Amino acid sequence: MEIQAAPPAHQAPLSPSPHLLPPIFQSDTAPPQMITQGAEALLYRTTYLLPTLPCALKYRPSKPYRHPILDARLTKHRILSEARVLVKCRREGVPVPAVYAVDEREGWVMLEWVEGEVVRVKVNEWLRRRKELGVAEGVEEEVLKGLMGRIGRAIGRMHGGGGLCMGDLTTSNLMLRPKREDTVNGEGSRNAGDEVLGGEIVLIDFGLASQSSADEDRAVDLYVLERAFGSTHPRAEGLFSELLGAYGTSFKGANVVLKKLEEVRMRGRKRSMLG
Amino acid sequence: MIAIGLEGSANKLGVGIISHPSPGKPAQILSNLRHTFVTPPGEGFLPKDTAKHHRSWVVQLVKQAMAEAKVMIKDVDCICYTKGPGMGAPLQSVAVAARMLALLWEKELVGVNHCVGHIEMGREITGADNPVVLYVSGGNTQVIAYAEQRYRIFGEALDIAVGNCLDRFARTLEISNDPAPGYNIEQLAKKGKVLLDLPYAVKGMDCSFAGILSSIDVLAAELKANPETKDPITGEVITTADLCFTLQETIYAMLVEITERAMAHVGSSQVLLVGGVGCNERLQEMMGLMAAGRGGSIFATDERFCIDNGIMIAHAGLRAYETGFRTPLEDSTCTQRFRTDEMFIKWRD
Structure with missing residues (x-):
């Protein structure tokens, strides 16, 4: 499930025509509804087995820019590894959507439908509301800190419990699933729309994930997220330490990863060597 | 306003002269010259030799660029040079040349981030917003x-x-x-x-x-x-x-x-x-x-604008100059490490 792109406003609504779904989905009386075009995959909403059971259909069409051999190799590898990783996560109690069905040759996987929004959207909404209300930076940030803590623990559970690395950790790959009571009486708002950041963290999009318990890979995961956070939400960058703090206590060996992270940061920064 | 830009962060020495007419009008490229230090097959370019190449060509290239642009020294508003990132020795050679011009012509200096130069030039040429x-x-x-x-x-x-x-x-x-x-x-x-x-x-x-x-x-x-x-x-x-x-x-x-x-x-x-x-x-x-x-x-x-060139340094430098940015002589250093996100982009909203 890759809910990455909000379609650009000036663009016409996404039409499924340039990417025809595999035949099995074409004869359906209720065709899958396109939700979004991520970087890698197209996401549709449809149903699985029962018309009442919503599911996410993630389809990786072949990329016309890639050499066909390379394309087939990557698509097959990513669909399979994603499905394997999700199943393993599920078993280890990491919050991820369940896998319903896979066809790696056709390039699709069917997943449990996760309600809610991605963290990127929610954090930006929260920051915007605060700006409108004129709340200064650094004031009443407990809610955001709480969210950062929950993210840190979720990643910790994936790394420590699941023995997995995401490969592409951004605030677009973390969903906030509203708790049931939140959806019912979420109207009673406290200050600055704090309920915006409520809910359970669900990790999505494991297209680049791998089974790894190397500190290096774990540290790169955190580094990638840190950088994505800094570039997407510059105003919330200062709170990343909250996330790392929660991560550090989430499993045995997390502190070694945090040490490694410092090394990775230094290396990443060295990239400004030449022009 | 008119700026001259000097670039030499790697094996290309570039000198370009750009004019920004009134705001909102596209920039005019008056001249854009480049001389590349080419090494024999199987060899890369070493900092020492590259710096020597830049030193021996910079005066000639500046003269030629001024002649081609048909501008007088009094028309030039500022001297822009690559502050970094890049290879140390070549950067230094070009920074020294820029200082020399600034003192000789009594102009102000503008140190430019190489990467920002590329981006600003690309936006100007293509119109990508x-x-x-x-x-x-x-x-x-x-x-x-x-x-x-x-x-x-x-x-x-x-x-x-x-x-x-x-x-x-x-x-x-x-x-x-x-x-x-x-x-x-x-x-x-x-x-x-x-x-x-x-x-x-x-x-x-x-x-x-x-x-x-x-x-x-x-x-x-x-x-x-x-x-x-x-x-x-x-x-x-x-x-x-x-x-x-x-x-x-x-x-x-x-x-x-x-x-x-x-x-x-x-x-x-x-x-x-x-x-x-x-x-x-x-x-x-x-x-x-x-x-x-x-x-x-x-x-x-x-290739005129993709490959390192002087005009992009002139362009980005002049953008900064127009917003009041200056590099005082005593701060006109260069650095091998200069991240793209370190430069404050005052000229965009």
Whole structure:
């Protein structure tokens, strides 16, 4: 499930025509509804087995820019590894959507439908509301800190419990699933729309994930997220330490990863060597 | 306003003169000259020799640029130079030349970030308004998007730059460095057909090229030992052209992928290609196919603006100068490390 792109406003609504779904989905009386075009995959909403059971259909069409051999190799590898990783996560109690069905040759996987929004959207909404209300930076940030803590623990559970690395950790790959009571009486708002950041963290999009318990890979995961956070939400960058703090206590060996992270940061920064 | 720009962060020495007429009008390029330090096949350029090259050419190039632009010294408003990032010795040579001109002509100095120079020039030439930028050259590989007065780096190479990978493979094959090693790989790759297996190293919006270089070097050594090797699928004899083809197809697919991911992440459909590797036609073609699939478009420039040049330094420097930015003589240093996001972009909202 890759809910990455909000379609650009000036663009016409996404039409499924340039990417025809595999035949099995074409004869359906209720065709899958396109939700979004991520970087890698197209996401549709449809149903699985029962018309009442919503599911996410993630389809990786072949990329016309890639050499066909390379394309087939990557698509097959990513669909399979994603499905394997999700199943393993599920078993280890990491919050991820369940896998319903896979066809790696056709390039699709069917997943449990996760309600809610991605963290990127929610954090930006929260920051915007605060700006409108004129709340200064650094004031009443407990809610955001709480969210950062929950993210840190979720990643910790994936790394420590699941023995997995995401490969592409951004605030677009973390969903906030509203708790049931939140959806019912979420109207009673406290200050600055704090309920915006409520809910359970669900990790999505494991297209680049791998089974790894190397500190290096774990540290790169955190580094990638840190950088994505800094570039997407510059105003919330200062709170990343909250996330790392929660991560550090989430499993045995997390502190070694945090040490490694410092090394990775230094290396990443060295990239400004030449022009 | 008129600015002269001096660039020499790597093996190209560039001098350009730009004019910004009244605000809102497009910039005018009065002259844009470049002299490249070309090394023999199998050799890279060393800082010491490159600096010497720049020192011996800079005066001549400035004179020629002034003559071509038909401007007088009194017309020039400021002297812009590359502050970094780049190789230390060549940067220093050019910074000293810029200081000399500033003192001689009594003009003010503007130190410019090389990467910002590339981005601003690309935007000016192509008219791309707010694109995701892929900056690919011999020293840099970055996916950049603008937010809140900074060019923010979304993804980058975790080890060597993509252009460095190409340059070094050209050295392995001992092909010519004239006009550029990457250009000659591109020409060879056009004759290649067989796609060999290489690692594919993408981590989110970052990527890595060092392992790929090692692998393709191994393949090149094997080919040298057994020139008659055949591809098991097609049965065709594998050639050096196939190696170049394989390398290009693999690393450009990686670059397009990380760019697409950044576009999806920020919700943009424009992509701007800058830097020396950005004038590779295969990369432009692949990027165009990707952008079309997202209902967007690609903006690229030709070798005059893609490859390091003086005009981009003049352009970005003059943008900063117009907002009141100056580099006092005592601060007119240069630095090898200067991140794209360190420069405050006052001229954009």
